[in-house]
Amino acid sequence: MIHISELHASVGEKEILKGISLEIAAGEIHAIMGPNGSGKSTLAQVLAGHPGYEVTAGTVTYNGQDLLAMDPEERAQAGVFLAFQYPVEIPGVSNAYFLRSAYNEIRKARGEAEADPLEFLDIVSERLKLVDLDEAMLNRSVNAGFSGGEKKRNEILQLAVLDPRFAILDETDSGLDIDALRIVADGVNRLRRKDNAFLVVTHYQRLLNYIVPDRVHVLVDGRIARSGGKELALELEERGYDWVTAEPVAGV
Amino acid sequence: MGTAYAQQFAAQRPEGPAWLTAIRERAIARFREVGYPTTRNEEWHFTSPAPIAEADFVPMRAATGTLSVEDLGPLLFGEPDWPRLVFVNGRFAPSLSRVDARDGVKAMSLAVALREEPSLLEYHLTRRADIVDPAQVFTAINTALMQDGAVVQVGRGIDAATPIHLLFLSDAAAEDGVCHPRILLVAEPGSRATVIEQHAGAGGERYFTNVVTEAWIGEGATLHHLRLQRESARAFHVGTTAVHQEQDSHFVSFSFATGAALSRINIHTGLHGRGGGATLNGLYMLDGEQHCDHQTRIVHAQPDCYSREVYKGILDGASHGVFNGKVYVHPEAQKTDGKQTNNTLLLSERARIDTKPQLEIFADDVKCTHGATVGRIDETALFYMKSRGIPDREARKLLTYAFAAEVLETIPVDALRDGLERLTLERFTGTPPRA
Structure with missing residues (x-):
């Protein structure tokens, strides 16, 4: 599904990603863990096409396409989704309109018919239950005045409605209490299929109790320092990140 | 051009009662004396009226007469049965208007009101808008030359549920013409009404609308005034709204401006009784070479009043927006609560905004804040x-x-x-x- 090869990226003069290689197949969930400042969020943003980062070397192939050559909206239309660590508030634009615009743009790109407001309401009502949000939120402005938990659940709602092939969750667990964490994780687990893939970026092992990854990668200083199965997350929980930094391993 | 208005004044000798003729003469004399303001006048610092002063406008010609009620469709809001007074090229158009006698609300053309409501007009007309201040010379010109316009009176205690629409249109015959519409709004004590004042052009005509609106809001009354400036792209527009507020009255104004090559909109209100409030909001959206200047003035003359002001501008192309918000708080206006905001969104590198809050506070126990932001797309x-x-x-x-x-x-x-x-x-x- 996605093949990342020797990816380097910078902000201004500062290199943050220093050669990341990673391959995720359809049906898989990979987790990226690592200490603060290791480049986890940068990787997520670069994959979504954030204009603030410059890719200086490497390639990313998504379903055979050169992902890095695509605009952010083209990536989304092709099925890439980023659940933001800090979802953006957009006062003056309702969730309903925002989500329907996005949904219809993606449908258009797939050559499918656009949904009118009533059809769309049916689609979105179903997904609202998944994340335990009330229908009234549709008339509120995007994320404006939402609690931290509501914002994260709204990200998962968007994920559920837009039905991407490759979804990146950027620290979706941060700032969530255990109930909200369960709702978010349940949502993701129910959306998991043979034909989609997830990249879950997290600082803590906690989320991975609920979303069980096929592979875990530890990012340290812009490089993948270690990769392993789901047990690697538990080991990190027990031994901390220092253990990985102190013991560099070749290969992924 | 200054002499053109004086000659026009001498030539047309508009009809009307003696008291009005006397005021007209004072107004034209004042205009002769002070002339047009220049950018040295602080209130015209960012807007030069030279393009208006130098243009050779003639009294606007009558409409070609082809407008039908169907043509009004895009300019109407809500229900088609709202009362409306329509003016084309400055002249009342009865066939396009719908004035039904609703209980307690009188809406008529200025010409009719001068005949039928002489005492109402003598009491209010020309009494609110300043013709002495050199910055307000367009009001003096309007006062001297006004011929038609609208008068709305909402009776004591009446809640006029239906908005009243005053629609000023220009058609192709307006080219190179000037008109001076005059509007009087009277909300008697305890009444409530919404008036829409809309100025719209038909297309690409170049003309000049110089309009003055006076309002008197009685004790405990509320007047909503929605002002729309949608003139033709080559048109000029100067509009002054002068409001007098009695005790516990509320003036709620919204100025929506998207048209004209050059427009200047003055909105002035005076809180002359305790416990009243003024809400002045607006939105201007400009593009190309458009220039739009809003000057608001809120006078807090008595204690315990509030004022709220939010103006937003969206500027594209090489357009130029100006916002100047004055708030005067007199020494006796203790417990004044004022808040003013002006936010601008610049969509192009060439667009420009000049924004200036001006608070003059002479009372010590007041709460007045202001803020301005200028930004680009987030x-x-x-x-x-x-x-x-x-x-x-x-x-x-x-x-x-x-x-x-x-x-x-x-x-x-x-x-x-x-x-x-x-x-x-x-x-x-x-x-x-x-x-």
Whole structure:
């Protein structure tokens, strides 16, 4: 599904990603863990096409396409989704309109018919239950005045409605209490299929109790320092990140 | 050009009662004396009236007479049965108007009111708008030359549920013409009404509208005044609204300006009794070489009043916006609570805004704040939208609309709010974001 090869990226003069290689197949969930400042969020943003980062070397192939050559909206239309660590508030634009615009743009790109407001309401009502949000939120402005938990659940709602092939969750667990964490994780687990893939970026092992990854990668200083199965997350929980930094391993 | 108005005044000797003739003579004399303001006048610092002063406008010709009620469709809001007075090229057009005698509300043309309501007019007309201040010389010109316009009186204690629409249109015959419409709004004590004052052009004509609106709001009364400036792209527009507020009265004003090559809109209100409030909001959207200047003035003359002001501007192309918000607080106006905000969204490198709050406070126990922001499209929000598949162009339009929506939401009449939201969207997105 996605093949990342020797990816380097910078902000201004500062290199943050220093050669990341990673391959995720359809049906898989990979987790990226690592200490603060290791480049986890940068990787997520670069994959979504954030204009603030410059890719200086490497390639990313998504379903055979050169992902890095695509605009952010083209990536989304092709099925890439980023659940933001800090979802953006957009006062003056309702969730309903925002989500329907996005949904219809993606449908258009797939050559499918656009949904009118009533059809769309049916689609979105179903997904609202998944994340335990009330229908009234549709008339509120995007994320404006939402609690931290509501914002994260709204990200998962968007994920559920837009039905991407490759979804990146950027620290979706941060700032969530255990109930909200369960709702978010349940949502993701129910959306998991043979034909989609997830990249879950997290600082803590906690989320991975609920979303069980096929592979875990530890990012340290812009490089993948270690990769392993789901047990690697538990080991990190027990031994901390220092253990990985102190013991560099070749290969992924 | 200055002499042209004086000659016109001498030639036309407009009809009317003696008291009005005396005021007209004083007004034209004042204009002869002070002439047009220059940018050395502080209130005209960012707007030169030279393009208006130097143009050779003639009294506006009568309409070609081809406008029908169907043509009004795009300019109407809400229900088609709202009362409306329509003026074409400055002249009352009875066939396009619908004035039914609703209980307690009188709406008529100025010419009719001069015949039928002489004492009402003598009491209010020309009494609110200043003709002495050299900065207000366009009011003096209007006073000298006004011929037609609208008079609305809402009776004591009457709650006029239906908005009254005053629609000033210009058609092709308006080319190179000037008109001076005059509007008088009287909200008797305890009454409540909404008046829409709309100025719209038919297309590409070049003309000059010089309008003055006076309002008197009695004790405990509320007047909503929605002002729309949608003149033709080559037109000039100077509009002054002068309001007098009695105790516990409320004036709620919204100025929506998208038209004209050069426009200057003055909105002045005086809180002359305790416990009243003024809410002055506005939205201007400019493009190309358009220039639009809003000057608001709120005079707190008595204690315990509030004022709220939110103006937003969206400037594209090489357009130029000006906002100057004055708030005077007299020594006796203790416990005044004032708040003013002016936010501008610049969509191009060449667009320009001059924004200036001006608070003059002579009382010591008051709360007055002001703030201004000038910004561009929020790149974080833009990326968020694009990351959901919304194309760059659509995302920019939607964010621009969202900027405007915050102030449009303050319009309390649903049909008006929806109408203005639609107009804003037509400019930026083409589809309603609430659906």
